[in-house]
Structure formats: structure tokens, C-alpha cells
Amino acid sequence: MSFSFLTPISDAVLAHSELLSQQALGKKIRVHSKQHGFPDLEGVQMAIIGVHENRNDVNYMGEIVAFDSIRTSLYSLFPGNWYTTMADLGDILPGESVEDTYFALRTTIGSLLEKQIIPIILGGSQDLTYANYRAYDTIAPMINIVNVDSNFDLGDASLPIKNNSFLGKIILEEPFNLFNYSAVGYQTYFNSQEEIDLMEKLYFEAYRLGEVSNSISLVEPVMRDAHIVSVDLKSVKASELSSSQRYSPNGLDGKEICAVARYAGISNKVSSFGIYEFKPSREDGVTAMLVAQMIWYFIEGVNCRVKDDDFKNDANYQKYNVLIEGDELIFFKSIKTGRWWIEIPFLPNVNNKLKKHTLLPCMYEDYVEATQGKIPERWYKAYKKNSF
Incomplete structure (x- = not known):
């Protein structure tokens, strides 16, 4: 089991956590700190990992990723009537190359999956989903991915991997472990007709933003069949987010994206959950708070899981x-x-x-x-x- 790639949570976040109510979530999470070292994972069901990697963003301009504001927001929330034990394992810093970061993330997720701990990944660019997927190579023969996104992210698999083309690599690279891919909340004008045709040809599932907004419950059976759920914050409408995060005037609203996260949590199959394309902003913490609430609803969903798929009886x-x-x-x-x-x-x-x-x-x-x-x-x- 290798967790050597993880660095402790910042002192600023931990200092803020000291001031919280004893009932706050921050007081109930086992944290990786400089002072106390790596937490005991015995009995832990979910673990947060931050990944400071965004160099494969097609619009990368040298921005630095950080998740302190998300952690500060999440820790300040109050838990529900939960039975699960949580850990925050800290961050994976950028490697010498992006491939080094992928290796660190893949190894870390693989170790958590072997312990039957659900990783909650906070990411820079969404191509990190590729490393998440590769962590399953020795764990499960067939994987279903759900991507909550305005784009399909198919791209051109012959070109180097980017955050808008990671799915092409997943489909075409051995070992071929992908069984089904579902896109939730896609917006047609962000996707070429060739990509839409390819989704049809491969019999993958695609749910338009309008369909999802009209009936959010249709996401539930899609999530029930997923192993990996990857959420791109570009799927959220601009009015819900900080100015640095805004992408499109149309998208899922805050309530809808939290419902999606809860459906992912309720699924008995979902064993990793990632939120990507976070861009820190000094101007306000609204995006950080939305991500914190998405994580809260995912945890809530996991606590509401019911084993109802035993069809032998x-x-x-x-x-x-x-x-x-x-x-x-x-x-x-x-x-x-x-x-x-x-x-x-x-x-x-x-x-x-x-x-x-x-x-x-x-x-x-x-x-x-x-x-x-x-x-x-x-x-x-x-x-x-x-x-x-």
C-alpha cells in the first residue's frame, strides 16, 4: 500500500478547523497533518485526495491549483446522521511530468480501492479521470464511467492527452476495460457532430442538459450502474460560480449538481468520485462552497446506500x-x-x-x-x- 505521494493538509486549513464547533465535519474527519502524520485508515469508508495537476488543460497558462478554500468550506459544514468514517489524506503535488502525477494518483487510488475505501478526488484538469480509470486495471475487468460534463471529451486519441480528449485514450488504449460511458448534462453546441455520431456508433449513453433539468431523477439509474463518476465544473451554469470559474450561461444549477452527487453516492457500484476543473478565486468562495456541498451530498448518498440487488432470493x-x-x-x-x-x-x-x-x-x-x-x-x- 503506497500513500507516499500524499503531502499533508496545509496549516492554514487546520488552524481554521480548530475554531469550528465540536459538531462540525472538520472535527470528525481523520486528517493527514504535519504534526500527527498520516491517519489510521482502519474503519474509514471514504477519503479525500487533492491533485494539484492542470498542465494538460488546453487553456493552461501556468495557474496554480489549490484546494484550501474547498476544505475550509467543507470542514465548516455539519454532518448528517451518518455512520461512515471519513479521512482527508492531503494532496498529490505535480510530478516532474504529468505522467508522474498520473502514476501517483493511479497508485494512490489503487491502494484505497484495495482497502475498499471510496476516493473523493479534487482535481485540476479533468484528464486526471484517465489515471483514475487506470487504477482499476488490476481490480475490475469491466468499468462504467459517468461524466457529468457539457462536453463528451472524446477528442482525437492520436494526439497527446488533454482535458478535452481523455476519453479517446480510455477507449483506444489497452487494456480495454471500458464497458460503458455515459455523458450527463451535455450541451450540443459544445460537441462536434462527429463526436455525437461516434457516441451513437459506440452505443454510449448521452443525456442532454434539457433532459436532465426536466427530470433530474433520470440520472439515478445511470449512476446506479457506474463505477467511476467524474464531474467537470464546466457543467455548472455561470451564475452559480465565481467569475474565474464561469464557462457557460447554461448548465446545471447548484441544486441539480448536488442531486447528481447524491445519486452517485447512493449507487452501490460507485467506488470513486471526482470533481475537476476547479479554479481557485480570491474574489469569493462561492465555487468552493458549492464543491463542498457536492461532497457533502455524495457522503450523504453513501450513507443512504441500501443493498437491494440480490436477485437470488x-x-x-x-x-x-x-x-x-x-x-x-x-x-x-x-x-x-x-x-x-x-x-x-x-x-x-x-x-x-x-x-x-x-x-x-x-x-x-x-x-x-x-x-x-x-x-x-x-x-x-x-x-x-x-x-x-
Whole structure:
């Protein structure tokens, strides 16, 4: 287990924490400090890591990344009725090269995943998601990524990796561990038609900003199937953020991005959560406070996790069979939580990634549409993906 890449939290943050109420979150988090060293991770379920790396930002102008303002905001919040134990492990400083930083992050996340601790990553540029993904190489054979972003970040994989093209590297570089990629809150005018067509061709999922804003609950089944969740702060509308952070007049509002973070936390599968493209601002702390609240809602979600996907016991669920155009769609509803799944059949004659029937999270609305003769789009894409 290697945590040697992590540097302690700044004295300024710890001094501020000393002044907080005994009930504040800052008093309940195990911290990596110069004075007391690295915290004991026994019993810890989640750990915060800051990564001071933004050199692969396409607009990089030598800015320095820091997360003191986020920590100060987060520590000042009060915890919910939580049972989980948190740690803040400090920061990974920029390496000699960006690849060195990737290696440090990949190694650190890998060590946390082996201990079944969920890393909460505070990042500079979003290409750090690539290092997060590579940490799973020896841990899980197939990975689902959800990117909450205004852009798909596919880019040109033949060019050096950047924060707007890291996904191309993930798709095309061995080992090929990516099973599904979902983009949440994308804005069409920020994405080329070629990228939109490629998303369709690969049967990846994409949810436009309008869809998400009209019904935030559609994010829940997407998150329920994710292992890695990567949030780009450019997905948040300008009016919610500090001036240095503003990107687009349209985007998710503060309440919506916190709901998205909570859905990520509730998912039993999500094992790493990253928030990227943070740009510190002296002028006000509104972005730092929004990020702190996103982390708060993610932790809240983890504390609300319910194991409801044990389908070996018939008493745990109700089963519904729907016939559409010669296909039999099989739905399952958890009696404990009321959440829904749809079965993707295993195709024995195809050399696919599934070796058994797999259950795909869905919504009640998908079942209703199926009874009206409409095949759910998520099922169709997953089925086609497994026909390769």
C-alpha cells in the first residue's frame, strides 16, 4: 500500500478547523497533518485526495491549483446522521511530468480501492479521470464511467492527452476495460457532430442538459450502474460560480449538481468520485462552497446506500415479463426500495463481454413504456453493445 505521494493538509486549513464547533465535519474527519502524520485508515469508508495537476488543460497558462478554500468550506459544514468514517489524506503535488502525477494518483487510488475505501478526488484538469480509470486495471475487468460534463471529451486519441480528449485514450488504449460511458448534462453546441455520431456508433449513453433539468431523477439509474463518476465544473451554469470559474450561461444549477452527487453516492457500484476543473478565486468562495456541498451530498448518498440487488432470493423482488415485437423483456422491481432493473440476455453465439444474464438499472417509466410497445433506449444500447 503506497500513500507516499500524499503531502499533508496545509496549516492554514487546520488552524481554521480548530475554531469550528465540536459538531462540525472538520472535527470528525481523520486528517493527514504535519504534526500527527498520516491517519489510521482502519474503519474509514471514504477519503479525500487533492491533485494539484492542470498542465494538460488546453487553456493552461501556468495557474496554480489549490484546494484550501474547498476544505475550509467543507470542514465548516455539519454532518448528517451518518455512520461512515471519513479521512482527508492531503494532496498529490505535480510530478516532474504529468505522467508522474498520473502514476501517483493511479497508485494512490489503487491502494484505497484495495482497502475498499471510496476516493473523493479534487482535481485540476479533468484528464486526471484517465489515471483514475487506470487504477482499476488490476481490480475490475469491466468499468462504467459517468461524466457529468457539457462536453463528451472524446477528442482525437492520436494526439497527446488533454482535458478535452481523455476519453479517446480510455477507449483506444489497452487494456480495454471500458464497458460503458455515459455523458450527463451535455450541451450540443459544445460537441462536434462527429463526436455525437461516434457516441451513437459506440452505443454510449448521452443525456442532454434539457433532459436532465426536466427530470433530474433520470440520472439515478445511470449512476446506479457506474463505477467511476467524474464531474467537470464546466457543467455548472455561470451564475452559480465565481467569475474565474464561469464557462457557460447554461448548465446545471447548484441544486441539480448536488442531486447528481447524491445519486452517485447512493449507487452501490460507485467506488470513486471526482470533481475537476476547479479554479481557485480570491474574489469569493462561492465555487468552493458549492464543491463542498457536492461532497457533502455524495457522503450523504453513501450513507443512504441500501443493498437491494440480490436477485437470488425471490422474496426480494417482483418480476414482470413484457412482450414487444417478439422480444421478451424481463423487469425486476426491488421490494425493499422500489428501484427497477431490466435484464440484458446473454448471447451464447457472440464473443461478448457478458458471460451471464446481466441486470441493467432502469426506471419505472421504462417499464410503462415497454407495456405500451416501446423498447427502452438503455436496454437497446446495452443489448447492441453486447452483440459486438
